[in-house]
Amino acid sequence: DAGVTQSPTHLIKTRGQHVTLRCSPISGHKSVSWYQQVLGQGPQFIFQYYEKEERGRGNFPDRFSARQFPNYSSELNVNALLLGDSALYLCASSLPNYNEQFFGPGTRLTVL
Amino acid sequence: SQQGEEDPQALSIQEGENATMNCSYKTSINNLQWYRQNSGRGLVHLILIRSNEREKHSGRLRVTLDTSKKSSSLLITASRAADTASYFCATDAGGSEKLVFGKGTKLTVNP
Numbered sequence: 001d002a003g004v005t006q007s008p009t010h011l012i013k014t015r016g017q018h019v020t021l022r023c024s025p026i027s028g029h030k031s032v033s034w035y036q037q038v039l040g041q042g043p044q045f046i047f048q049y050y051e052k053e054e055r056g057r058g059n060f061p062d063r064f065s066a067r068q069f070p071n072y073s074s075e076l077n078v079n080a081l082l083l084g085d086s087a088l089y090l091c092a093s094s095l096p097n098y099n100e101q102f103f104g105p106g107t108r109l110t111v112l
Numbered sequence: 113s114q115q116g117e118e119d120p121q122a123l124s125i126q127e128g129e130n131a132t133m134n135c136s137y138k139t140s141i142n143n144l145q146w147y148r149q150n151s152g153r154g155l156v157h158l159i160l161i162r163s164n165e166r167e168k169h170s171g172r173l174r175v176t177l178d179t180s181k182k183s184s185s186l187l188i189t190a191s192r193a194a195d196t197a198s199y200f201c202a203t204d205a206g207g208s209e210k211l212v213f214g215k216g217t218k219l220t221v222n223p
Contacts, residue, residue, distance in 0.1 A: 004154075033210070033211075035211075035213075037152075039152075040215075041215055041216075042200050042202075042213030042214050042215050042216050043155070043200075043211075043213045044213070045210045045211065045212065048210060056210045058210070088152055090154060090155065092155075092211075099142075099143055099145065099160060099204055099211075100145065100157050100160055101157065101211060102157065103147075103154040103155040103156070103157075104154050105153055105154040106152075106153060106154050108152075
């Protein structure tokens with residue numbers, strides 16, 4: 001079975017630009033979460049979506065937004081990129097009410 | 113903000129030795145999980161221990177949980193070079209499905 005997939009793998013943007021990251025969950029998983037991992041730190045929760053509705057939001061500015069589609073895939077959008085947005089962005093999917101999360105390989109975003 | 117703090121930040125051992133990593137957290141939890149990450153890639157789930165459990169085993173892994181001290185430990189027995197990775201504890205922050213991670217322990221197993 002295919003695991004969680006993310007695209008693109010790497011991305012380089014300049015300050016002020018916009019970026020869209022994509023995630024496809026494991027088949028049958030309806031919950032998708034996004035995390036930001038800055039170098040040397042643990043992942044930090046950004047959003048969780050379940051059945052296309054936002055279920056949770058972390059302490060991130062409004063420049064960060066996300067959505068989930070009818071096929072349960074998800075997009076994370078970041079506007080007005082800052083240097084500090086450079087990080088590994090991880091997507092995870094899970095079954096409802098089951099805490100184990102399955103992570104994708106991540107998208108490495110570099111903001112210059 | 114980080115919920116957990118792993119200790120030590122870095123650990124270097126020889127193959128065949130045991131590796132012990134500790135995690136402390138701040139708020140009440142329903143469960144605590146350990147994840148492994150190789151070289152800045154995706155995280156792999158290792159083991160989940162519920163708040164009413166004190167110890168759990170999975171292969172060469174042994175996890176303990178002390179809710180009175182808000183701490184957990186991960187023991188990897190008979191370590192292998194392939195165990196070289198960063199290890200993170202994650203808590204469910206009081207019942208939500210959001211995971212709150214610590215900063216991780218970077219384990220190096222020397223052949």
